[in-house]
Structure formats: structure tokens, C-alpha cells
Amino acid sequence: MTDSLPAPRISDLARSRGPGGVAHDVPDYLSGLNPEQREAVETTEGPVLVLAGAGTGKTRVLTTRLAHILATGRARPWELLVVTFTNKAAREMRERITHLIGPSAEGLRWLGTFHSVAAQILRRHAELVGLKSTFTILDTDDQERLLKQLLEAANIDTKRWTPKSLAGLIDHWKNRGWTPEKLPSGEDFANGKGQTLYAAYQSRLATLNACDFGDLLLHNLTILSKHADIAEEYRRRFRYILVDEYQDTNVAQYLWLRLLTSSTGNVCCVGDDDQSIYGWRGAEVDNILRFEKDFPGAKIVKLERNYRSTSHILGAASGLIAANRDRLGKTLWTEDQSGDKVRVRGVWDGEAESRLIADEIETARRSGMNYKDMAVLVRASFQMRAFEERFVLLAIPYVVIGGPRFFERAEIRDAHAYLRLIQSEDDDLAFERIVNVPKRGIGDTSVQKILQIARHNGVSAMAAVRDLITSDELQARTRTALSTFVRDLDRWRALAADTRHWLLTETVLEESGYTDMQKADRATGPARLDNLKELTQAMQSFETLGTYLEHVSLVMDMDRGPASDAVQIMTLHGAKGLEFPLVFLPGWEEGVFPSQRSIDEKGEKGLEEERRLAYVGVTRAKQDARISFVANRLVYGRWTSQLPSRFVDELPIAHVEAESDTGYYGASAGMKEAKNRWDDAPSFGAGYTSPGWQRAQAVTASRAPAARPARNTVIEGEGRLVATADPKTGAGFKKGQRVFHQKFGYGSVRVIEGNKLTVTFDKAGEKKVIDTFVEKAD
DNA sequence: GTTGCTTACCTTTTT
DNA sequence: GGTAAGCAAC
Numbered sequence: 001m002t003d004s005l006p007a008p009r010i011s012d013l014a015r016s017r018g019p020g021g022v023a024h025d026v027p028d029y030l031s032g033l034n035p036e037q038r039e040a041v042e043t044t045e046g047p048v049l050v051l052a053g054a055g056t057g058k059t060r061v062l063t064t065r066l067a068h069i070l071a072t073g074r075a076r077p078w079e080l081l082v083v084t085f086t087n088k089a090a091r092e093m094r095e096r097i098t099h100l101i102g103p104s105a106e107g108l109r110w111l112g113t114f115h116s117v118a119a120q121i122l123r124r125h126a127e128l129v130g131l132k133s134t135f136t137i138l139d140t141d142d143q144e145r146l147l148k149q150l151l152e153a154a155n156i157d158t159k160r161w162t163p164k165s166l167a168g169l170i171d172h173w174k175n176r177g178w179t180p181e182k183l184p185s186g187e188d189f190a191n192g193k194g195q196t197l198y199a200a201y202q203s204r205l206a207t208l209n210a211c212d213f214g215d216l217l218l219h220n221l222t223i224l225s226k227h228a229d230i231a232e233e234y235r236r237r238f239r240y241i242l243v244d245e246y247q248d249t250n251v252a253q254y255l256w257l258r259l260l261t262s263s264t265g266n267v268c269c270v271g272d273d274d275q276s277i278y279g280w281r282g283a284e285v286d287n288i289l290r291f292e293k294d295f296p297g298a299k300i301v302k303l304e305r306n307y308r309s310t311s312h313i314l315g316a317a318s319g320l321i322a323a324n325r326d327r328l329g330k331t332l333w334t335e336d337q338s339g340d341k342v343r344v345r346g347v348w349d350g351e352a353e354s355r356l357i358a359d360e361i362e363t364a365r366r367s368g369m370n371y372k373d374m375a376v377l378v379r380a381s382f383q384m385r386a387f388e389e390r391f392v393l394l395a396i397p398y399v400v401i402g403g404p405r406f407f408e409r410a411e412i413r414d415a416h417a418y419l420r421l422i423q424s425e426d427d428d429l430a431f432e433r434i435v436n437v438p439k440r441g442i443g444d445t446s447v448q449k450i451l452q453i454a455r456h457n458g459v460s461a462m463a464a465v466r467d468l469i470t471s472d473e474l475q476a477r478t479r480t481a482l483s484t485f486v487r488d489l490d491r492w493r494a495l496a497a498d499t500r501h502w503l504l505t506e507t508v509l510e511e512s513g514y515t516d517m518q519k520a521d522r523a524t525g526p527a528r529l530d531n532l533k534e535l536t537q538a539m540q541s542f543e544t545l546g547t548y549l550e551h552v553s554l555v556m557d558m559d560r561g562p563a564s565d566a567v568q569i570m571t572l573h574g575a576k577g578l579e580f581p582l583v584f585l586p587g588w589e590e591g592v593f594p595s596q597r598s599i600d601e602k603g604e605k606g607l608e609e610e611r612r613l614a615y616v617g618v619t620r621a622k623q624d625a626r627i628s629f630v631a632n633r634l635v636y637g638r639w640t641s642q643l644p645s646r647f648v649d650e651l652p653i654a655h656v657e658a659e660s661d662t663g664y665y666g667a668s669a670g671m672k673e674a675k676n677r678w679d680d681a682p683s684f685g686a687g688y689t690s691p692g693w694q695r696a697q698a699v700t701a702s703r704a705p706a707a708r709p710a711r712n713t714v715i716e717g718e719g720r721l722v723a724t725a726d727p728k729t730g731a732g733f734k735k736g737q738r739v740f741h742q743k744f745g746y747g748s749v750r751v752i753e754g755n756k757l758t759v760t761f762d763k764a765g766e767k768k769v770i771d772t773f774v775e776k777a778d
Numbered sequence: 779g780t781t782g783c784t785t786a787c788c789t790t791t792t793t
Numbered sequence: 794g795g796t797a798a799g800c801a802a803c
Contacts, residue, residue, distance in 0.1 A: 216793090277791075278793095379791080382790085402791095478779095571791060597790065598791090638794090
């Protein structure tokens with residue numbers, strides 16, 4: 001196994017390059033670093049906080065530090081815990097370390113995202129929190145459907161109290177490390193039902209042998225805090241801990257780290273408080289701001305020398321971020337004095353904006369720049385479409401990074417549901433998803449009946465189905481459909497044993513009629529079939545179906561093929577950690593960026609986060625950053641006047657070159673009104689309504705609950721949360737017992753086999769029924 | 779049980 | 794303006 005790998009080969013590498021490598025004791029890999037970077041790499045013992053500004057070589061420091069620890073024999077690969085936030089970051093880190101130290105990087109078993117490492121740990125100790133080690137990880141869709149069931153069972157109006165909002169709330173609670181028992185008072189949902197619903201949800205998850213994303217960490221916290229021996233084992237194992245993007249850790253992740261770090265811990269956190277942009281996901285900038293208090297004697301290293309951008313870009317970004325109050329403060333500098341000022345353009349509307357950017361892309365292209373060196377970074381994905389349309393029109397190649405996530409597409413989830421059900425018959429959510437996809441004539445009523453039986457008997461839906469098809473509860477047609485379904489599944493399961501999983505997938509899609517169903521859909525079918533093809537292709541790089549499914553549940557993202565020469569379109573969040581020679585930053589308008597919602601929900605804190613996002617955006621640029629805003633935008637199909645973003649005003653004029661042609665467009669079309677400042681343009685103030693439209697919506701929404709009280713405010717007892725069978729029914733039937741059945745009427749019991757009764761009905765004749773569907777009659 | 783129409787909601791951002 | 798869920802009609 002990994003433990004028997006040869007010693008790290010970095011020593012070879014250290015000697016291999018350059019004549020200077022032998023002259024000093026300084027290994028080759030350290031020689032290219034500046035003094036601060038060296039310090040960050042060589043301070044291996046004790047807590048270290050590396051404040052790495054944008055473009056200061058953070059990843060290089062991180063990977064070199066790891067290589068250094070390994071090369072100097074301080075630890076072996078499997079004794080390092082390395083956590084990142086995104087899969088992309090984890091992947092990149094692994095690649096770069098492999099490049100530095102060779103194949104022994106494979107021994108880095110504990111390198112991954114918080115969630116994937118937590119999942120690994122949880123699999124080993126699942127039984128301590130009432131799960132089996134084979135637990136499945138639910139995605140948001142599964143989660144919301146489950147919550148919807150719970151809400152409905154509790155008679156809560158799911159329009160007013162949406163499953164989505166409850167999911168968000170529960171996630172928020174989990175991010176803070178709150179189990180249902182530890183939920184502080186004041187945290188609530190649906191008038192006092194919050195905690196009960198949360199508890200009910202957790203117990204449903206346990207029944208399903210499943211957990212959600214938040215649970216991965218929350219269960220870890222439970223295990224590590226309740227079992228001192230286990231925590232101690234991990235503390236001994238992880239001799240060095242490295243955390244990337246520390247500014248984005250939430251409370252749960254923070255607590256998790258603390259549990260895994262001993263008092264003398266060699267923990268190194270790297271981050272940039274100015275780039276904290278995940279507050280909405282529970283990130284606490286405070287974690288990084290109070291590092292010194294948490295780890296007394298911690299060494300703080302600031303990386304301020306920027307190697308990425310020109311001084312104008314850095315100047316613009318620094319001026320912008322200076323408006324934030326909550327920061328540790330650092331000053332980026334560069335020796336690169338070349339380059340143009342940041343260009344700011346105000347144009348008439350969204351179409352003009354996409355035209356402008358497309359034109360500039362073509363100009364840049366003509367001057368020899370590759371498409372892939374240009375990026376359009378937007379605040380929210382709805383902004384992407386305008387650019388896509390324009391680019392298609394002009395045949396500018398582009399790729400949308402992020403966008404609708406591959407694994408969230410309906411057809412991919414359907415395929416997964418089939419596979420999950422083949423792999424584990426207990427997967428009720430998978431069952432629900434595909435029993436009737438493609439249509440088999442198993443409607444909602446039947447499905448509900450199946451689920452009811454399953455829940456009542458404490459078995460899986462599939463088990464209930466197997467039961468039901470030998471009874472007369474369901475219509476003959478439904479029964480036939482279900483038997484076919486069961487037979488198919490059994491056949492595929494048998495097939496799975498000796499078939500490669502991607503071939504199995506193809507067979508299943510074919511034989512289930514799924515492919516035919518898509519073929520029948522002329523509109524979306526072809527694209528979906530393409531996606532499925534892509535899916536089976538991607539599956540081939542995994543050993544087994546199991547490893548594949550584990551991977552997709554954690555990595556909701558897929559490695560696409562090698563980057564082609566195309567303009568990259570992505571959100572600002574998605575752009576973090578990347579860099580491009582030429583960056584376009586459209587949509588800098590109040591309400592769009594900063595997003596109104598962010599301000600409404602989190603006030604000044606929200607605004608500061610938006611500003612950090614702007615900072616992230618500008619600092620992605622190496623040579624040129626081009627910001628733009630429009631005077632009019634089509635929102636929800638409605639024209640709205642826009643005001644330039646306050647961030648535009650905050651850019652220091654010394655580093656900006658601005659021009660707006662929106663001024664008198666209406667009066668004299670095409671006339672350009674060049675000026676240095678644009679906020680005095682009379683036309684902006686004139687018909688200014690935005691962001692009123694959004695605010696008005698928010699107000700209506702938040703008032704609605706008070707004005708219209710829920711119909712079902714009183715819900716008796718907690719037990720009502722989960723549907724229970726009618727109390728009049730139950731086991732204990734005797735031969736000859738008179739019974740009543742909703743559909744078949746009165747009759748008497750003739751045979752009893754487990755939960756199945758053969759009843760001779762007075763009118764309907766002899767039928768096999770499930771005991772929960774009959775009542776005793778006198 | 780399925781099809782086709784109407785309506786409500788939507789637009790943050792991701793593991 | 795687009796989409797997904799919900800509802801009435803087949």
C-alpha cells in the first residue's frame with residue numbers, strides 16, 4: 001500500500017536542476033522564493049498564518065512547503081492533512097506536488113476538500129453516529145424532496161415555508177455546528193417547528209442511511225468530541241496540517257480543525273481576509289482575524305509582493321478594498337510599472353455592453369492574444385446569456401465555466417438514480433426518482449401508497465414493492481408495471497456483478513426505455529443524450545461503480561477535457577484563484593453588483609463581502625481590467641434604469657480611465673459624452689428607479705407572512721411530523737376476523753402470512769391485502 | 779394516469 | 794422573459 005512507497009524523490013529533484021543546487025545547502029526548490037515566501041515555507045513547526053494577498057504566489061508557497069516537509073523527512077505523505085475548499089484547488093494542489101516530488105504524492109491520502117476528508121473519516125466511524133459505512137451523500141435535490149415530505153406530513157404550508165428555505169436554514173445550522181439538541185433558542189422555522197423538523201429530518205436521514213453535505217462535518221464533530229481516543233489518534237496521525245483559503249472556513253470547519261490540532265500543533269493556515277467571499281455559506285472572516293488569539297505564539301507571515309498584475313490594476317484594487325473596515329490590512333506592491341489604466345465604460349444597455357466587450361475581444365485577438373487569455377467575470381450566472389448570444393453571433397469561441405453543474409442535470413441524476421438503486425435497494429430517494437421515469441404507468445397515488453407501506457413497516461420502498469406485487473392492493477395494471485420494474489432491476493443487479501459499470505449504465509438506459517424517451521423529445525433530447533454519453537465516458541476513469549458514485553456525490557463538478565482556445569465566461573466566485581491577461585467585468589451597477597439581495601440580507605457586512613468580490617475580480621487581471629456598467633437593463637423582461645455601482649466611484653481616479661456614452665443618448669443618439677467622472681450625468685438620476693424593483697419585492701415578501709396567517713398553525717404532537725398509519729389498524733389479525741377494506745369492503749380473514757392477509761370479501765371475492773390497509777370490523 | 783395549459787417565481791454565489 | 798410546479802381536462 002501507500003505505506004511502502006519509496007522515500008520521496010524530492011532529493012533527486014533538488015540536485016537535478018541548475019548548477020547552484022549543489023553549491024549550497026539550499027535545495028533548488030527554495031531558491032526561487034522571496035524572503036517572505038521562504039519564511040512561510042521553512043517555518044514548519046508550530047502554528048503559522050500566511051496572509052497571502054492576491055497574486056503573491058500562495059499556491060507555490062503551499063506546495064513548496066509540503067514538498068519541504070516531505071523532503072526534509074519531517075513527515076511522510078500520509079501524515080499530512082491538507083484541506084482546500086474547492087475540488088479544483090485540491091486537484092491543482094495534487095498536480096503541482098506530484099510535479100515537485102513525483103509519484104510519492106499519491107501517498108497524500110488526506111489531501112482534499114473539507115468535505116471529502118470529513119467523508120473519509122466518517123466512513124471509518126459511521127456506526128458511532130448511527131450510520132453504516134456505506135451511507136450515501138444526498139444532493140440538494142434529494143434533500144429538498146425529503147424536507148418537502150416532512151413539511152407536508154406536518155401539515156405545514158410548503159408555499160409559505162418552502163423546503164428550499166428550510167434546507168438553507170438547516171445547512172446554516174450545520175455550518176455553525178448545531179445539532180438539533182444544540183439549536184439555540186431563537187433559531188426557528190414555521191412558528192416553533194424548527195427544531196422538531198430538524199430532528200425529524202435527521203432521523204429520516206439515519207433511516208435512509210444517508211447524510212447531507214453539512215452532516216459530513218457535523219458528524220465528524222460529534223465523533224471527535226465524544227470519543228477522545230479517536231480524536232487523539234487523528235491528532236497523532238496528522239503531524240502537519242495545512243489549510244488553504246482559511247478566510248472561507250465556517251464555524252463547523254473551524255471546530256473540526258481545532259479538534260484535529262493538538263496544542264503544539266503544526267498547523268499552517270493560508271488565506272487572505274480580503275478575498276473572503278463565502279459568507280453566505282457560513283464562512284466566518286473572524287476565523288482568520290482571530291488566528292493569533294486561537295493559536296498563541298503563532299507566526300504571521302504576510303506575502304505582499306504581487307507577481308501577477310500591473311501597478312494600475314493593483315492600485316485600482318487596493319483603492320477599492322480600502323473602503324472595507326474589517327480587514328487585517330496589507331499593501332500589495334509590484335515592480336511591474338507597465339500597462340494601461342483600468343478602463344471603465346458606461347453604455348446604454350445590456351446589448352451595447354455585450355457588443356462592446358465582444359468588439360474588444362476581437363480587437364485583442366487581432367493583436368495576437370489568445371481567446372483563452374480573456375475572461376468575462378460576472379456577478380451572477382443570469383448575466384452570462386447576453387454574452388453567449390453575442391459570442392455565438394460573432395463566432396467567438398467561449399466556454400462557460402461552472403454554469404449549470406453537470407451532475408445536477410436531470411438526465412444525469414436519473415441515470416445515477418438507476419445506478420444507486422441497482423447498487424443499494426434501500427435507496428428510497430433514488431427509487432422515487434425513477435420508478436416512473438420513463439413512464440411506466442406507476443402514478444403518484446401508487447407511489448404514495450408504496451411509500452406509506454414502506455414507512456409503516458420500516459422497510460425500503462423496494463421491499464414494499466416486492467410485497468405489494470403479490471397482493472391485490474394495487475390495480476392489476478400497476479402491479480404488472482411494478483413487477484416488470486422489479487424484474488428489470490434484479491436483472492441489472494445480476495449484470496452489474498460481471499459488467500463494467502459504464503457498459504452497465506448503457507444497458508440500463510437502453511433497456512429501461514430511458515434512451516427512447518429522450519429520443520422522442522426532439523427539443524432537449526439530443527443534448528441530454530450527449531450528456532449521457534459524456535457521462536458513460538467519464539465513468540470509465542473509475543475502478544468500480546462504488547468509487548464512481550462516491551466521487552460524484554462529493555465532487556459536483558467534472559473534469560472537462562483540455563482547455564481549448566476559448567474566452568472563459570464565469571462567475572466571480574468561480575474565478576477565485578485564477579488569472580487572465582485580459583479580464584472583463586461587466587454589470588457594475590447598483591443592485592446587480594453589489595447585489596441588492598446581499599445588502600438587504602446582510603447589510604454592511606454583505607456590502608463588504610460584495611466589495612471583496614469586486615477586489616477578487618479586479619485582481620484576476622494580469623495586464624488589463626475592463627469594467628463596464630449600463631444605464632438600462634432588462635430584468636425579468638422589464639426595462640430598469642440602472643445606477644453605476646458605488647464600486648465604480650471607489651476606484652482611485654489615478655488608476656482609472658473612464659468614459660461614458662450613456663449621457664444624452666436619447667436626445668442625440670450616438671453622441672459620445674467623454675468625461676472623467678460619470679456620476680454627474682443627469683440621465684442617471686432622472687428616471688432612476690433601481691434597485692427599487694427588487695426592494696419592493698423584498699418588502700412584499702417579508703410582509704406576506706404577517707398579513708396572512710398560516711392555515712395550519714396548530715399541529716398536535718411531534719409524532720405528526722412523520723406520517724403514521726391509522727391507529728385503528730395494526731397486526732393481531734386472527735383467522736375468521738371480520739375486516740373492512742377501503743376498496744373491497746367487508747370480508748373475513750382466511751389466511752395470514754406475515755403482514756399479508758388473504759381475505760374473502762363479501763362482494764369482491766378473495767383478495768390478498770396488506771394488513772395496514774384493513775381495519776377490524778365487528 | 780397522462781397530457782397540456784396556467785401560474786408563480788425567479789437571479790447570487792458552492793461543498 | 795423563461796421555467797418548473799400545479800392544476801384542470803382528457
